[in-house]
Amino acid sequence: MVRTITTALGAWFQKSQRSLPWRGVGDPYAIWLSEVMLQQTRVATVIPYWNRFIQQFPDPAALAEAPLDEVLEMWAGLGYYSRGRNLHAAAKQIVELHHGSFPRDPQQIRQLPGIGEYTTAAICSIAFDEPLAVIDGNVERVLCRYLCLDGDHRKGAARTLLREAAEAALDRSHPGDHNQAMMDLGRTTCTPRSPDCRACPLASGCGAYASGDPTRWPLPKVRRANEEQWWATAVVVTRQEVLLWPNCGELLNGHMGTPMVRLDGPDGDAKFELLRLFKTLAIDAPELIGHADRFQHSITHRKLQVSPLVYRWNRSIPEGVKLLPFDAAHRVPALHRKAIDATKELLLETTS
Template identity: 50%
Template structure:
């Protein structure tokens, strides 16, 4: 196994070919941890500006721990997978309160912090503190299943175990953090999902997938579930030049973010019916539903939404927040001060256009 996954060849390649990335120029555990959290499910090029802004705003665990939730969420806005942000913030508050502001260097202590799973624990603890823990992410899955031509479904228990065993054996005592980063780097820039650059791969000699000429057959994916599409009706409730936005509860999907009121369109409902029901349930008002502002679709990891945004006014009642939620009447210029999910943000230009044509609406 060690011949196929040869750490020396890999590290030699990494020393010459690794990309210069902001989090590779520091030994600061907080910064490296932040980069690992931001990089989950997200491309390096997307992460870099977020990482730099975040570090500038919150340079230490305590600076982040002391910041208000809304400010932190606003900094994360657009990066998606917001649970990462909530968990990182909770973890920094534990670091401040229980560890004197220092990131713990004991893996068992570190992994008890919010949002720290086996991958994050192995990555941070190996890179920063030199613990010999092998980190397995999607890139490593791809490299290892190709090296050993693993035929089972990559999410299956047997293959996951085999991947972990392969890297646990190969990771060296010296430079375990560089080994982990080298594996991820190889998957990111050489052993890519499509058309891997085997000619420039340091592990090409022993790679079973290359020898078989079946590089793109690995990793073997399971049956893909059909992603459901949910139609959603939203309202731009307008009153006295201001627009009503509501804050989602502090837990659950898109926790703590702001959005236009509305909700899922149920079977048998048209858009206006759905809006009237949702605004009555959510805000306790009867709306007058006006013109359609526009429609957008947005994909989350397990479902898609099709959002239809309507101009509306309150015909009866006074909008009040449900328990655990907040409401705010704001001008459209003030949208930039609050954290909105990407799906709502896609509607902003459509709303701006509608307001140009219909200035009397505001």
């Protein structure tokens, strides 16, 4: 039954595929970058990031040579920073173990940091025409609906059925195009809340469409409850700049940022906890200018309430600390950018 998907989808993709900068290049490194960036992020957001990355780091060797904080600075705004860290670690591994050439063997690709089954199948099929079926959230949705697959497709018998269907539907002569078509269809037509079944090339064989209630599939994921947390951050400033420390706390480990400390709760003593944090950074506490407005920030299942305390720095800059001009806050992760934005407002109020 799923074989009917193959031809219908092939014709649709030829007609309607989007022109994207990483399409048709055949370079596994470029495809890998795009696949990692596209996880949890929209295509329109990814395009400028991908262009900048490829220009700055045109191959694995260039990426491996760059300092991690430079890579993370380029990543700022894409979120899920572990992906940026893994890209860097994988590039180093490609240089060390494969002389800088992206490996062709799926087993070797799978062993690179941050590369799972999905990314391996995407790179191998698109760059090397390997007949490996990609299964991401978009493909799962299309197949669950097409087959009216009941039960939780993430485990057990339903998972096996879904995998078998993905393999059976795969166009083995054009696996790269097929996989991209499946993902595109899920992204653009068979969307989670409002599938455009009338425009779908699979409509004639789709069980969910025939049922009249296509969004009944797939079984929704049980969402983890959000945990509320309270944090304080020290925004230490000179006249024009903010001091950024490396490893500024457990939240965005590996980034340069404003040091952060977790509080007991909404009434936690931010000033006291930051004084303790300064001690661990081996510096005397700078002069406190004031409390900027508390802001909210979400990281996966955590909802953070962050209190920025603003300090004046008029000593020499400690080793390992970087200076960031106030107008370059876009270069740091959103969490730190919000702290800097709140600080700018406080400074404007105190000087006006």
